């Protein structure tokens with residue numbers, strides 16, 4: 020997945036993100052009954068989660084509808100559902116359902132949250148926020164990314 | 170999506186701001202009468218970005234004036250009455266007491282008359298007032314109230330309570346004349362058609378949920394300009410709620426619960442709400458700092474948010490989660506947001522009217538006889554789809570005709 024394509028809701032890639040895999044969290048951080056946590060990386064407010072299919076997602080934290088906090092989203096299928104009006108996002112940030120909109124609406128197809136590729140290696144959850152394609156070789160950095168905060 | 174400039178224009182309310190000047194043309198709830206206990210003569214009030222004090226004068230009336238405040242005071246700071254110092258030569262704003270709320274007029278010229286809404290017209294015995302603090306801008310607080318679709322999600326109950334335990338609670342009654350709890354109607358029919366109509370007081374918002382067997386659930390709610398809503402709560406009561414700025418990033422909701430039939434049981438109503446708030450600032454006990462008592466197991470089995478059964482907490486989470494001032498440059502409004510779009514147009518029109526000194530063009534100002542503005546109709550009804558309009562009107566007229574006070578419209 021190309022990280023650049025996903026930065027389309029005004030979330031230009033933050034200056035300072037290196038062209039390497041960076042540590043977003045530790046695997047242990049998601050070993051909790053409901054694996055959904057806020058992560059801020061290079062100024063981007065994101066939500067990191069393991070979906071019902073066991074896969075990881077790292078997507079924008081505020082719902083593109085009116086901005087509700089997806090850290091309280093409902094884990095459903097391959098993503099998160101916003102509790103405010105039920106918009107459902109898959110693990111790549113693509114909106115797949117807007118259950119309050121008229122049944123013939125296709126607006127959901129045009130709605131996508133920023134999202135970043137995620138891999139898990141040696142107890143670390145890594146993401147890539149740099150330019151172009153992420154490097155093929157996944158090297159685990161020793162330390163968390165300098166700006167990784169909750 | 171709107172520009173940052175427009176977002177600032179419609180959210181900021183300090184003196185001399187465009188929206189602040191519009192809000193100042195209307196009576197604003199300043200405090201609950203409950204707050205001015207016994208013989209107290211001063212009460213701190215934080216309103217519209219101004220640090221104020223409510224004063225009892227010798228004649229037994231009230232005014233609002235400025236108090237000395239340090240710039241680092243907390244937004245809802247509530248100093249001891251004894252320690253309040255009045256600013257000499259500050260503005261003096263008129264205050265009137267209505268149904269348990271002190272209203273202040275902070276604008277220029279003559280204050281307008283109060284419209285003849287049900288909450289003002291009902292006897293004291295039939296109206297109960299309360300308030301609560303939300304840590305966000307007033308406009309996003311108002312916008313959740315003119316958004317009929319969210320109730321099917323944010324307030325979704327995965328199981329229904331017994332409507333017999335519904336007193337004083339939103340959405341827990343039976344839906345109109347059907348033997349179906351309101352919670353079930355909202356859950357099963359989540360895609361309302363929304364009709365928005367401009368009225369002399371603001372907006373009439375009709376949400377139509379087309380159900381099985383050619384029945385339609387009709388819910389009529391209202392926006393009262395500039396920052397109130399009027400909505401049904403149960404078959405017996407309606408809610409009139411103002412979203413009042415403390416400053417740009419905090420607001421109070423002030424609610425009048427108005428009963429059509431029996432007097433309001435104020436002790437029950439007060440006790441239900443005091444349990445959820447602390448005094449003296451009326452800050453809710455569930456808040457951002459304790460994750461609104463979020464419980465993921467409850468989110469799986471009982472409620473959509475996992476934040477308990479009190480729908481006020483759901484609304485509070487939703488609007489506070491948008492940030493101190495919602496960044497509307499990133500929103501994507503849908504057809505479900507029709508009333509929000511319409512409201513923002515009204516507010517912008519009002520801003521223009523004030524800027525170009527055409528104040529008479531503001532809703533309920535100028536030479537409008539506001540004593541003739543009654544209602545507004547707020548109710549839930551279920552009807553066969555082709556006569557929903559008449560049925561909605563009929564349901565309200567019946568409630569009004571059986572009412573012990575004059576609720577005729």
Ligand code: FES
Pocket residue numbers: 082083084085086087101102103104105106
């Ligand atoms: S804010 Fe998320 S669905 Fe409306």
Ligand SMILES: [Fe+2]
Pocket residue numbers: 313319320323324480484
């Ligand atoms: Fe609500």
